Amino acid sequence: MDRRKFIKGAAAGLAAIALPGCDNEKVEEYLQKHFVEMNQEELEETRERLKKQYKEQYGVDFKLSTQGAIPDVLFSYGLDLSRCIGCRRCVYACVNENNQSRKPQIQWIRVLRMENGSLDLEKSEHYYEGGMVPKEGHYTIPIQCQQCENPPCVKVCPTGATWKEPDGIVVVDYNWCIGCRYCMAACPYWARRFNFTDPGISKDEINTNTHYLGNRPRMRGVVEKCTFCVQRTRTGRYPACVEACPVGARKFGNILDPESEISKVIETKRVFRLKSELNTQPKFYYFFSI
Amino acid sequence: MKYSPHKIAGVILLLFFCLTSTGWASSGQHEEEKAEVSAEHKILQKPKVKEETFSVPPPLVYQGLFPCQACHRSDIRGVSSQLEKGNAFLGKYIRKPDPKPRTLIKMHRNINLKHAEWHWCLNCHDQDERNYLRLITGEKIPFEKSYRLCGQCHGSIYRDWKIGIHGRRVGNWDGKKLYLLCSHCHDPHRPKFRKLPAEGPPKTPDYGRLDIAGEE
Amino acid sequence: MQQERGYGFSAQLKHFIVQAGGRLIKGPPIYYAWLLFLLVVIGAGMYGYGQQFKYGLTVTGMSDQVSWGLYISNFTYMVGVAAAAVLLIIPAYVYDFGPIKEITILGELLAVCAILMCMMFVTIDVGRPERVWHLMPIVGTPNFPSSILGWDVLVLNGYLFINMFVSFYLLATIYMNKKPNYKFILPFIFLSIPWAVSIHTVTAYLYNGLGARPFWNSAILAPRFLASAFCSGPALCIIIFQLVRKFSSLHISDKALFKISEMICFAMAINLLLLGAEVFKELYTDSLHKAPIVYLFTGLHGNNGLVPWIWTAMAFNITSFLIFLVPKTRKNFITLNIGCVLIVVGVWIEKGMGLVIPGFIPSPLGEIWEYTPRLYETMISVGVLGAGMFLYTLALKIAIPIETGEMKLLEKTPAS
Numbered sequence: 001m002d003r004r005k006f007i008k009g010a011a012a013g014l015a016a017i018a019l020p021g022c023d024n025e026k027v028e029e030y031l032q033k034h035f036v037e038m039n040q041e042e043l044e045e046t047r048e049r050l051k052k053q054y055k056e057q058y059g060v061d062f063k064l065s066t067q068g069a070i071p072d073v074l075f076s077y078g079l080d081l082s083r084c085i086g087c088r089r090c091v092y093a094c095v096n097e098n099n100q101s102r103k104p105q106i107q108w109i110r111v112l113r114m115e116n117g118s119l120d121l122e123k124s125e126h127y128y129e130g131g132m133v134p135k136e137g138h139y140t141i142p143i144q145c146q147q148c149e150n151p152p153c154v155k156v157c158p159t160g161a162t163w164k165e166p167d168g169i170v171v172v173d174y175n176w177c178i179g180c181r182y183c184m185a186a187c188p189y190w191a192r193r194f195n196f197t198d199p200g201i202s203k204d205e206i207n208t209n210t211h212y213l214g215n216r217p218r219m220r221g222v223v224e225k226c227t228f229c230v231q232r233t234r235t236g237r238y239p240a241c242v243e244a245c246p247v248g249a250r251k252f253g254n255i256l257d258p259e260s261e262i263s264k265v266i267e268t269k270r271v272f273r274l275k276s277e278l279n280t281q282p283k284f285y286y287f288f289s290i
Numbered sequence: 291m292k293y294s295p296h297k298i299a300g301v302i303l304l305l306f307f308c309l310t311s312t313g314w315a316s317s318g319q320h321e322e323e324k325a326e327v328s329a330e331h332k333i334l335q336k337p338k339v340k341e342e343t344f345s346v347p348p349p350l351v352y353q354g355l356f357p358c359q360a361c362h363r364s365d366i367r368g369v370s371s372q373l374e375k376g377n378a379f380l381g382k383y384i385r386k387p388d389p390k391p392r393t394l395i396k397m398h399r400n401i402n403l404k405h406a407e408w409h410w411c412l413n414c415h416d417q418d419e420r421n422y423l424r425l426i427t428g429e430k431i432p433f434e435k436s437y438r439l440c441g442q443c444h445g446s447i448y449r450d451w452k453i454g455i456h457g458r459r460v461g462n463w464d465g466k467k468l469y470l471l472c473s474h475c476h477d478p479h480r481p482k483f484r485k486l487p488a489e490g491p492p493k494t495p496d497y498g499r500l501d502i503a504g505e506e
Numbered sequence: 507m508q509q510e511r512g513y514g515f516s517a518q519l520k521h522f523i524v525q526a527g528g529r530l531i532k533g534p535p536i537y538y539a540w541l542l543f544l545l546v547v548i549g550a551g552m553y554g555y556g557q558q559f560k561y562g563l564t565v566t567g568m569s570d571q572v573s574w575g576l577y578i579s580n581f582t583y584m585v586g587v588a589a590a591a592v593l594l595i596i597p598a599y600v601y602d603f604g605p606i607k608e609i610t611i612l613g614e615l616l617a618v619c620a621i622l623m624c625m626m627f628v629t630i631d632v633g634r635p636e637r638v639w640h641l642m643p644i645v646g647t648p649n650f651p652s653s654i655l656g657w658d659v660l661v662l663n664g665y666l667f668i669n670m671f672v673s674f675y676l677l678a679t680i681y682m683n684k685k686p687n688y689k690f691i692l693p694f695i696f697l698s699i700p701w702a703v704s705i706h707t708v709t710a711y712l713y714n715g716l717g718a719r720p721f722w723n724s725a726i727l728a729p730r731f732l733a734s735a736f737c738s739g740p741a742l743c744i745i746i747f748q749l750v751r752k753f754s755s756l757h758i759s760d761k762a763l764f765k766i767s768e769m770i771c772f773a774m775a776i777n778l779l780l781l782g783a784e785v786f787k788e789l790y791t792d793s794l795h796k797a798p799i800v801y802l803f804t805g806l807h808g809n810n811g812l813v814p815w816i817w818t819a820m821a822f823n824i825t826s827f828l829i830f831l832v833p834k835t836r837k838n839f840i841t842l843n844i845g846c847v848l849i850v851v852g853v854w855i856e857k858g859m860g861l862v863i864p865g866f867i868p869s870p871l872g873e874i875w876e877y878t879p880r881l882y883e884t885m886i887s888v889g890v891l892g893a894g895m896f897l898y899t900l901a902l903k904i905a906i907p908i909e910t911g912e913m914k915l916l917e918k919t920p921a922s
Contacts, residue, residue, distance in 0.1 A: 030636065034647050080455075088489035104498030104564065112871060121872035122797060127492065132485035143871060152718060158655035159640040160647045176647075178640055179563075179633020182655055184573040188718035190870045193570050194633065197562035200498065220562045221633025236462045246486065248458035248475070260463065261454035268455065275870075278717040289450060495569030495875055 025049055034160065035173040035212065047212070054217055058203040065211045067234045069167035075228055076168070076283045078251035078265040079142065082290045085247060086111055086133045086140030093244030094144075097229060098215035099207055101199030108193065108226040109144040109241060144241075145170065145191035145226035146274065146282030153183035153192065162223070168283055169228050171213040179221040188275050189282075192225045228252075255283070342452065344469045349433040351473070356433070358420035362387075387417050404480045406443070414439060414478075440472045518915065522681065525913055526904045533903065536753070544896040551889010554882040555630060563633060566883040571875035572866040576887050577631035579858030583738070584624045584894075585709045586731065586857065588665065590739015591617035592702030593769055595695060609758055611909065612750065613743055614673040615901045617702075621666040623894035630886060654712045661705045668698045673905075681908045682915045706735050719865045721798035724787070730780045731857070736773035738853035740766045741826075741846040748843070754906045764837060767845075771830035774849065778827060781856075798864040806868070811876045816860050822852030 028049060033042060047064050054062045091109045100106040112124035116137050124141075134140070151170050154162055161176040162183055184192045198220045210216040211231035218224050229239035233252075242250040253260030262285070265271065271285040391410035394401075403410065416422045422430035423439050431438055441448030450456035457470055472478070558565050568575045594613040629635045640646040641659060650656040672694050679686040710728035717723055744763055751758045785803075788796040800806055805813050829835045829845035836842060868874045879887075907913035 034640075037647070078455075085483075085486060086488055087486045088491075091492075092489050104495075105493040107492050110492065110871060120794065121870075122794060122868055124872045126871070126873050127494070128488075130488040130490045133488040134485065152716065156653050156655065156716070157649050158653045158659070159637075160649040161640070176637070176640055177634070178637040180628075180631070180655065181573040181633070182653070182712075184570065185713075185865070186716045186718055188870050190570070190873075194573060195562075196499075196566075196568070197564035223633075233463070236464045238459060238461065238463055243460045245458065247483065248456065251455065251459075253463045257464075261459070264453040265455050268450070268453070280717075289455065290446075495571060499564050 025053070029053075029175065032175050034176050036163070050212070050216065057217070058206055060203055060206065060208055062208045062210055062216075064216060065231060065234075066213075067211065069165050069169075070234060071166075072256055073254045074168045074256050074283075075147070075233060076253065076255035076262045076266075076285065077147075077228070078262050078269075078271070078285045078287060080249040080251070080289045081139060081141060081286055082288045083247045083249035084140050084142060084245075085249075086113055086128070086135070086138075087246065088130075089244045089246060090142060090241035090250065093240040094226070096205070097207055097232075097240035098227075099199075099201055099205075099210070099217055100193075100224075101195065101201055101218075102205065103200035104196065106193045106195070106199070106224070108191070108224075109142050110190070111140055111142040113138050113140045141286070143189055143191070143274070144284075145228075146189050146280065146284040147226075147228060149281035149283065150279060152186040152188065152278075152280060156182045156186045158182065165213075167234070169213075169230055169233075170225075171227055171230065172223055172225065173213065174216070174218050174222045174224070177222040179223065181223065183223055188278050188280060192223050194223050195220045344437070344452075345466070346434060346437075346469050346471050347474070349436060349471050349473055351433050356421070358415075362420035387412075389417060401479050404482070405478065434471070436478070437472055440478075518682070521915065529903050529907055529913065530900055534753070537899075537903070540899065541896065544892045544899070547892035548889050548896060550885045551887075551892060554885030554889060557882045558630070558886060565880065567878050567880045569875055569877070571869045571873055572863060572877040574631075574862055574866070575877055576858075576879040576883050577627045579862045580887055580891070581624050581627040581631070582709060582731075582862065583854050583858050584620045584627065585662070585706055586735030586853075587739045587742060588617040588620035588624065588669075589702040589706040589732070589735045590743070591620075591669070592699050593736050593740050593773075594743065594766065596699060597765060597769075609747060609750075609756075609762060611673050611676055611905060612747065612902065614669045614698075615905055616739075616743065616746065616898060617669045618666060618673065619894045619898040619901065621662055621669070622897060623890055624662060625666075626890045626893065627887075630890070654708060654715055657708050658705075658712060661701065661708050665698070665701050665705045668694055668701060672698065677905055677908050680911075681913065703732065706731050713861075713865065718870050720795040721865045722861075724784065726780055726784060730777065730784070733773050733777040733780055734853045734857050737770045737777055737849055738857075740770050740773075741849040744770075744846050745843065745850075748839075750902065750906065755910050755912070756906050763842075767830055767836050767842060770849065771827070771836070774823065774827045774830060777853075778823060797868050801867050801874070802860060802864045806874060809867070809874050809876050811878065812859060812863060815855050819852045819855035819860060822848040823856065826852065 028045075032046060038046065043066050047066060051062050051064050054060075054064075088111050091107050091111060094100070094109050095102075095107055098108065100108065110126060112121065112126060113128045113135070114120075114124050116139060128135075147164075147168055147170050149164075149168070151162075151164055154164055154170060157163075158180060159176060159178055161178070162170060162172045164170050179194070181194055184194060195218055199218055201217070206217070207215060209231055211227075211234070214227040214230035229237075229241075232239055238252055242252045251261045251265050253262040255262055255266070257263060265287060266285060269287040269289060271287040273282045273285060276282075389412055391412075394411070398411075401411075406413075412424075414423055416424040416430050419430060422432055423436055424430060425439060426442055437448065437451065441451075447456050451469070451472075454467060457475065459468070461468055472481075476483075554565075566575060566577075591613040594610050629638065632638065641648045641656060643650070648656045648659075650660075672691060675691055676686055707728045710731040713719070713722035714724075714727045744766055747758045747763060750756055785799060788799045797806060801809065802812050802816050804810070826845040826848040829841050829848075835845070863877050867876065904913070
């Protein structure tokens with residue numbers, strides 16, 4: 001019996017006495033451990049509890065995976081700026097796949113339109129209207145979580161609720177995050193979003209194929225961001241944005257495999273990363289193929 | 291003037307070797323020359339390098355007008371089925387295929403070539419066997435290998451496409467690579483992408499904020 | 507002088523509680539009016555917090571672009587006020603300057619209330635306050651030593667403990683008519699000096715360590731924080747001490763107040779110098795990193811929400827600097843008080859809104875989305891400030907009689 005169990009038991013006991021009629025599951029949820037500290041049994045319990053909770057909330061059955069990283073895999077992403085036309089289909093594919101709140105609106109990918117000739121982000125347009133793209137004299141650059149190898153957000157999180165997984169993806173345990181938003185201040189790519197209120201998503205819009213660290217429904221007061229579609233990539237599939245791109249501007253793969261597309265991109269193209277002087281070592285490589 | 295028997299034997303052996311090796315060489319060369327000569331005729335039909343193959347879904351043309359040779363037989367021009375139906379009127383137009391570049395007025399008028407406009411149809415479509423495409427060397431390739439045709443001029447794109455950098459992917463990053471043909475995304479007669487309508491912009495942060503205390 | 511009355515500790519405690527309770531309940535009409543006013547303010551804050559609890563942080567003006575706002579601005583300012591209490595300790599104990607010794611306890615109690623206000627601000631700012639135990643050691647998983655917030659929690663709690671301990675010890679010994687054992691308490695007092703510097707330095711490092719925010723990522727940030735804290739905190743103290751000596755029999759000499767005001771003058775000079783250094787560096791280098799300062803002082807691409815605020819703060823700071831510089835105005839109580847009010851407000855603007863908000867504008871992707879505090883947010887912030895003042899008033903209502911000797915262990919009937 002370790003001290004966590006003791007505290008948990010004592011607290012649960014107190015809670016049971018002090019809050020009659022309080023949901024036992026709510027107490028379980030409150031006293032839940034950090035994801036990385038859970039053993040197999042606790043993981044199973046947590047999964048079942050969450051699946052039940054989501055079923056009650058949304059009225060549909062959920063699949064909740066806790067699959068770990070595949071060994072010898074380090075994900076990387078390539079984005080071909082010669083091809084991107086700024087159609088934003090990646091943004092909405094991501095919203096649909098990852099159960100992002102529709103109202104208030106959360107979008108993990110932000111597409112910037114820039115004038116030809118400079119990478120000055122201050123001159124970028126974020127809110128350009130739908131219209132026929134690409135627009136002459138401009139190029140577009142989509143930015144999402146760069147899954148840094150030296151992530152400043154992980155460095156500053158006071159509770160360790162965000163960390164870097166072995167396959168390179170920086171994840172958030174939504175049940176551990178206290179919502180202090182320090183990581184949002186620390187991120188140089190403005191990749192993180194906060195749930196200022198309960199996420200507004202209906203059961204018709206929900207994607208039930210979820211991962212604990214990825215696209216499961218979030219709650220208010222926690223931070224979320226792109227996870228390279230961990231529910232897809234850990235089963236071998238491409239992230240939703242890669243598949244949605246109509247012009248094939250997005251490349252994804254295992255950088256440790258020399259035959260993967262992304263390894264070839266890095267080998268044969270002149271790649272660069274954003275804000276490299278900050279030494280965040282992002283895994284998101286931008287390049288121009290023509 | 292003393293010739294030792296060893297020396298003589300050596301010279302004879304040397305001569306012998308020279309003759310035989312020349313003979314071998316010449317015979318080999320001769321064969322090579324022969325092969326070259328006959329190969330000259332074959333070069334147009336078969337490339338020297340090993341052909342690369344990729345697994346691709348069926349080309350889009352299969353859903354349309356294929357097989358071309360249902361109409362385009364090599365000995366006549368025009369609609370052969372009309373002849374078979376005994377259309378005497380069209381029978382007057384039975385001629386050999388005309389290789390002169392021109393705008394088509396009877397058929398395929400909807401194909402507006404906006405691609406390498408100094409070419410015309412029969413630069414890429416084989417004149418004699420219309421079910422095939424034609425490389426610049428004259429080699430016929432099926433529609434499934436149309437990437438070789440595009441790759442003739444678009445070499446750097448072809449190189450990128452072969453290693454997976456160019457073009458869309460769906461499915462698995464660690465699975466078998468499924469390549470799309472060039473023509474799955476690019477209309478070969480008008481390959482430049484038309485503009486797409488962009489999806490809507492993100493909402494500003496005040497969207498969806500609850501209307502509390504009369505403020506929004 | 508030992509009292510031989512055979513009181514056990516629990517009896518002493520009960521005696522204290524009875525006396526203190528009496529002191530808290532009875533007071534002049536202005537005392538009731540002040541507490542009532544503060545209770546109304548606190549009530550409004552609680553109502554606002556009820557709304558925030560119900561709807562979430564969406565009731566505030568914060569956004570993904572500007573993710574920290576009024577709450578954290580106030581938190582930063584209050585940490586400065588708490589750190590400034592040490593400014594009173596240094597001359598008292600290090601230089602044994604008599605007139606200040608008696609009011610150091612009041613300064614320490616102010617630090618305690620300020621730290622409690624800081625903790626309240628942070629608690630209402632986080633998205634899930636019930637999960638705050640996640641960052642405590644043993645029960646949670648604090649990301650220590652990597653996260654500066656973890657350090658901040660540690661040093662703030664430590665400072666709270668030290669100040670509470672020192673002030674309660676001193677008050678308890680005076681209450682029990684005993685002499686404080688300085689051998690025991692002096693190490694804690696001396697510890698609180700570097701600790702006070704450290705709480706504000708760690709708070710500055712919260713901002714300083716972020717490469718994503720070039721406005722904060724300047725080496726001069728921690729010295730700026732300290733300089734501005736050391737002028738605003740004591741200025742607040744001067745106002746408070748004048749009120750204290752007006753409404754109680756505690757004697758606070760003019761000499762003490764003027765000594766504090768001299769120190770404020772130096773601190774403000776350094777504050778202005780460091781601000782000038784920041785502005786020079788950004789504007790002369792003229793790199794793209796100048797955007798936040800340009801936004802702050804002149805507006806950027808038509809967005810100029812903070813421009814009137816910062817220029818008001820500049821006017822206040824410079825005026826008060828001059829007031830404190832010239833001995834005639836420094837020693838005149840009317841101008842002195844005006845100067846103090848100007849500093850308190852000016853530094854609040856410069857360090858609160860003028861530091862936290864421009865760090866987020868423009869966003870790391872170049873977007874400008876302005877921040878305006880909304881109604882419930884303002885109500886809650888004012889409520890927390892009111893709660894802090896309420897606690898401080900109650901604390902002084904007990905501490906001052908103890909210091910003046912009106913409230914003693916043996917006294918059965920407290921005098922008004």
